[in-house]
Amino acid sequence: MQNPFQRRMRKSGGGTSTEPSLSDKPTGAKADARARLRNPLHLLSVRLFLIVFVSIVACVAVVGTLSFQISKGVIEKKVTAASNETIDQIRGKLDLILGNYENFSIQFITDKSLQDNIRELGSSASDEYAIFENQRALSTKLSAMAMSNAEVMNVNYIPLQEKYGTNVLGTGNLKYETVKDAPWLKQAVELGGKSIWIPIQEKGFQGNDQRSFGLARTIRDTSGSYAYALLIELKASLLEQQLQNVKIGEGSRIRILDGDNTILIDNIESGLAGEKSVIDFAGSGASADSGSFITESNVGQVLAVYQTLETVGWKVLGMIPTSELVRDAKEIERMTWLIAAAAALIAILVGVYVVASVGRPLQKLRNLMGEAKDGNLAVRSDIRSQNEIGQLSESFNDMMGQITALVGQTRDNAQHVLHTASEVGEASRRTAGAAREIAVATEEIAGGATSLAMEAERGSDLAGGMDQNMRQVKAMSDEMRLSAEQVDQASRQGTEHMAAMIQKTGETEQMVRDMTEKVGRLQESTSSIRKILEMLGGVAKQTNILSLNASIEAARAGEAGKGFMVVAGEIRQLAEQSRQSIGMVESITTTIQTEIEETVEALGKAQPVFQEQIGSVKEANGIFHEVQARMNSLASTLENVAESIRLLDESQQQIGSAMGSVSAVAEQSSATSQEVASLSSEQLGVSDSLVGLAAQLEQVSQSLQRSLDRFKA
Known part of the structure; x- marks a missing residue:
């Protein structure tokens, strides 16, 4: 923090002056007037005063600042540990929930009746009635399984081969044309049966203006080739509920970010969903999976604490404003400035004494030297004392004679x-x-x-x-x-x-x-x-x-x-x-x-x-x-x-x-x-x-x- 006393000194001492040359120096009364109007910062007495003043104030300020920084560091460590624990709990709950839904998706692969319907659809391509009956049976089964879980909005089978047609089976009114070129569908096929979590869709997968996210994976037929892609659409509130009423400090907020550092959920401002997070994990030097660091964000400087979900690779990010961390340490800073003010008053008194005992004799000698420089070699000093100033006066008189x-x-x-x-x-x-x-x-x-x-x-x-x-x-x-x-x-x-x-x-x-x-x-x-x-x-x-x-x-x-x-x-x-x-x-x-x-x-x-x-x-x-x-x-x-x-x-x-x-x-x-x-x-x-x-x-x-x-x- 900037010292206000140092700031005042910089304002008063910002200008500089240069000594005039021998040929430009005025003589007589003009020289005396110019000497009196010179910048006081060039006087030795003023400089001694400033050295004493700045030294005392700086010592007090440094001690106070160190105390403040140490207190701030201790508080940050404790808050970071507590926040890490809270974020880790949220991560564990989310991993558990998402893991349960991955297990739920396996039922659609292992269910014998669903496999039989898929097999019959693949073998009865020329029988339209058989195709219709099998598709109806599949849709009925998927609807029944979707209704068994309140957080599941829709369950759909998306065909991946021509022999299975272009009808999307299951609940809702999902159209094949809207999802056939979706990047997540191509990625699900490339993963070869592994599950892929799809980030939150603001208008849902079926365009019904309901925020949702999804789980997708491919389903093979009896020949081993991909038949359908399973899409389980889940309510976005499933994730939002896990962040409600969770606080890691005053003014804190918690977010869920996807692998591209895009905000999925913000427990304070829901309108930030879909925007890129300004938190730079790569440039922070922290670990890729978990860690904490102080950085700038769109809400100011924050302490960022994060954990990575094991199931999907998303990050749970907690942010606490650093101003809240050091609120209790502000008292130390206030006392530091009070002590610095008292030290400044003592330094002023010392400075006045220094100016009276050192500055005035030196100023008189300086004026005599100015007259000598202007050509008057007959000037002599009348200062008589036993200290260094008196010795300087005698040396000046000897010098002028020589x-x-x-x-x-x-x-x-x-x-x-x-x-x-x-x-x-x-x-x-x-x-x-x-x-x-x-x-x-x-x-x-x-x-x-x-x-x-x-x-x-x-x-x-x-x-x-x-x-x-x-x-x-x-x-x-x-x-x-x-x-x-x-x-x-x-x-x-x-x-x-x-x-x-x-x-x-x-x-x-x-x-x-x-x-x-x-x-x-x-x-x-x-x-x-x-x-x-x-x-x-x-x-x-x-x-x-x-x-x-x-x-x-x-x-x-x-x-x-x-x-x-x-x-x-x-x-x-x-x-x-x-x-x-x-x-x-x-x-x-x-x-x-x-x-x-x-x-x-x-x-x-x-x-x-x-x-x-x-x-x-x-x-x-x-x-x-x-x-x-x-x-x-x-x-x-x-x-x-x-x-x-x-x-x-x-x-x-x-x-x-x-x-x-x-x-x-x-x-x-x-x-x-x-x-x-x-x-x-x-x-x-x-x-x-x-x-x-x-x-x-x-x-x-x-x-x-x-x-x-x-x-x-």
């Missing part, structure tokens, strides 16, 4: 320093001017050397480029000479091939003439063959006619001529085959004769072409001879060019070497000039710095002289 002598000596030294600074400044300015002229000349030399180095390097680059170009020209000349040799060799080979071609062309022309003559004789032979074939055709016709006449005569002869008739038939058949063969040979002969005529015509046309080709080949042979002669002349010229290029290359190498030497000398000269310029610049900088320092020394000497003139001995 300061007076020191100021006179310093004034003489300042005059000497001022004269010396003027001489040094003049010498430094002359040195700086000479260094500046040297730096300018050196920079010009360095610039000329740099330009020479650049031009030499450029000439070296040009020489290198000319050398590279000469090498390229030489390489191209070598390639041209090689190409000329290859062309000369190719022309010699072309001449030889042309001679061979002329010879072959003459031979080909002679062969064409011979072929023309042979084809002419073949044409005459073909004409003879056609005449023979015409004669054979006539013989075949006569033979056919004779065989026909023989057949006629054999037919007249009757039985005696049958053998002759067979022979006549074979002869006629052979005559017909001969006629066909002769016709085929005649056709082939005609084709051969036609092709021979075409061949003769083509050979007649080819012979002039061969004669023209012979003329062209002879002309090309003459061209090859001329090319060969010109290539020989070009090769000789290229040899002369190669010799000239070699001589030019040697000259170029000598020029490049000379330009490299010039460039190296120019670069060395440029580097030396730059180094000299750098040294000159450094010397110029030193000279300028020396001039600046001399000017500063002169200014400091003049300032010191003006400061010493303010003091009056």
Whole structure:
């Protein structure tokens, strides 16, 4: 708790002040007025008073606060133990009640008649009447079991498979569409037969505006698959009754929270149901199942005591305002402040004495020091006592005497320093001017050397480029000479091939003439063959006619001529085959004769072409001879060019070497000039710095002289 005396001291001492500098300090009467108006917190006497005052009050306050805190801790421990016991009793009762209803739900699993109805529903899917009867029997049985317990509002079977339909069996008017996608239904299926407690529903499961909570679990059929989900709807008053008339202290309240830290029941404000609790169990550092801690809530700072239900995982939370816990310890706090007030009064009396015996002499000495600071070195203290203040007064008088002598000596030294600074400044300015002229000349030399180095390097680059170009020209000349040799060799080979071609062309022309003559004789032979074939055709016709006449005569002869008739038939058949063969040979002969005529015509046309080709080949042979002669002349010229290029290359190498030497000398000269310029610049900088320092020394000497003139001995 904040001490009100400390609060007043902070208000009165919140400002700060700074001592004015020597140049800003007023003199005479103004200095005295400023001294009287200064902040009293800067006075030693006031500070001593505050130290005594704060020490006494702080000791009393600390003792009282410790007593209050110890009492508060003892009360909190006792209240926490009692509250834990009460919350544990509530938890036990709720675990017992919820456990009984879990046992009650097992009856719906173990009841034989219910199992028989479920089995028949699963096996009579095609018999609508049987389905209706079994569903009615199940609903009647569930209604009877629900009515056996006054706290049970409804009991329902929710189908989980298509073969059981979509009718919700049991009491009330629960619709399948409203619960088929409910999260608790999916969780019940995932748990595989284990019970799941559903938090309080503000409008109930069937929308009848009656607050309720529920227990759900799955029921299997004889095949082991899930058939229905059992939902037992219980009145919310079942839980509310357990919290009524239960108090763990003045202003306390008890809540039931679900696993998501949502308020299910509050025994003070029922309208808080469904809201998130602001109590942070995870951040408190307490155990997850049970514990206690002090935290902030929507009703202020509270002591939170909680236990976790074993059956469902919900928490029973009790909250007691911490202000109620320390109500009995407030008396200790009140007495503490009364004693602190008495101690403050004693401290004020002590402070008045300290101010009178210490503060006033010190204030007088401070005023004298202010006058001395303003330049009056003749001031002396007249305080005479045997304590530390009197000794301080004597020391002040001795100090002022020594300061007076020191100021006179310093004034003489300042005059000497001022004269010396003027001489040094003049010498430094002359040195700086000479260094500046040297730096300018050196920079010009360095610039000329740099330009020479650049031009030499450029000439070296040009020489290198000319050398590279000469090498390229030489390489191209070598390639041209090689190409000329290859062309000369190719022309010699072309001449030889042309001679061979002329010879072959003459031979080909002679062969064409011979072929023309042979084809002419073949044409005459073909004409003879056609005449023979015409004669054979006539013989075949006569033979056919004779065989026909023989057949006629054999037919007249009757039985005696049958053998002759067979022979006549074979002869006629052979005559017909001969006629066909002769016709085929005649056709082939005609084709051969036609092709021979075409061949003769083509050979007649080819012979002039061969004669023209012979003329062209002879002309090309003459061209090859001329090319060969010109290539020989070009090769000789290229040899002369190669010799000239070699001589030019040697000259170029000598020029490049000379330009490299010039460039190296120019670069060395440029580097030396730059180094000299750098040294000159450094010397110029030193000279300028020396001039600046001399000017500063002169200014400091003049300032010191003006400061010493303010003091009056």
